[in-house]
């Protein structure tokens with residue numbers, strides 16, 4: 001997250017006015033509590049909101065965005081704000097244990113000691129040591145007067161019930177397209193046309209909106225996905241589309257993975273280096289081997305995430321077609337594909353379009369819940385999306 005010239009720590013948070021008001025009041029002592037849970041869909045910016053709150057708590061002026069407390073929190077270098085995210089670390093359990101120990105201490109310099117856990121949904125993973133949830137629970141239940149826990153997760157249900165019941169929950173909204181577009185224009189200095197497109201196409205996912213706005217390859221991959229539906233007129237074209245979709249997903253995953261893996265290895269080297277251990281030591285080799293295993297799992301998971309997003313892009317085309325068929329007012333998500341969307345409207349009735357959306361969700365469930373290989377699930381899905389020309 002970057003701060004802008006417009007000032008406060010809240011100014012980069014998109015479409016979260018209600019939540020910000022609550023947090024601003026809490027930072028000035030009204031309704032403050034020791035454990036908070038921030039939930040919201042991917043891309044709604046829940047960890048950015050938590051970090052802004054951490055800055056506001058350390059700031060003498062409730063989050064001015066300009067003082068050294070605000071700046072160091074946002075830059076990740078404040079000594080009394082401890083951030084843990086599982087995505088960038090193999091040492092998650094160790095980190096949480098460290099947090100729990102630290103939580104018992106008083107803040108070193110700041111007004112509060114803030115413990116931010118970005119992936120609180122992972123605390124319940126069976127592959128994590130069982131004791132970890134309990135240790136954390138005890139720390140949250142019996143907080144030292146100046147310690148605050150900030151947990152982030154997609155939904156309340158993703159967090160262990162014993163932990164979430166101790167937290168005050170704030171649910172972030174999915175930001176509207178207009179808010180996202182305004183933010184992109186201001187923060188990235190791009191044209192309104194590109195910003196409007198990216199905001200609509202991302203459907204409220206800010207990270208995705210930024211990638212679509214700034215990266216031509218990301219735009220090209222999305223364009224390829226959303227132009228598939230109108231071309232599914234024969235069995236052969238359905239099979240080709242399934243293959244293309246898996247390949248696009250692999251391409252995008254490879255691009256994300258290479259960067260993330262290199263960063264993780266560098267991080268591990270730093271950790272071993274700072275503990276003055278030899279990086280040829282057995283401990284280091286074991287850690288690298290663990291990391292590589294984890295990276296493989298994550299790469300597999302990431303392919304599914306990327307396919308999942310592609311499927312949601314496909315759904316947006318069918319939703320557009322239904323909107324056009326029933327004459328709903330307003331812009332389409334895929335406004336620039338209006339002629340393609342019209343092809344769908346001519347080829348399929350609204351009922352059929354709804355069934356096609358169901359077929360997409362079925363493929364999603366098969367892959368995510370039942371581990372059906374993506375290629376297989378995508379092939380049957382594309383066949384279900386074949387246009388027979390029964391519409392108007």
Ligand SMILES: [Zn+2]
Pocket residue numbers: 059060061062063064065066067068069070071
């Ligand atoms: Zn400040």
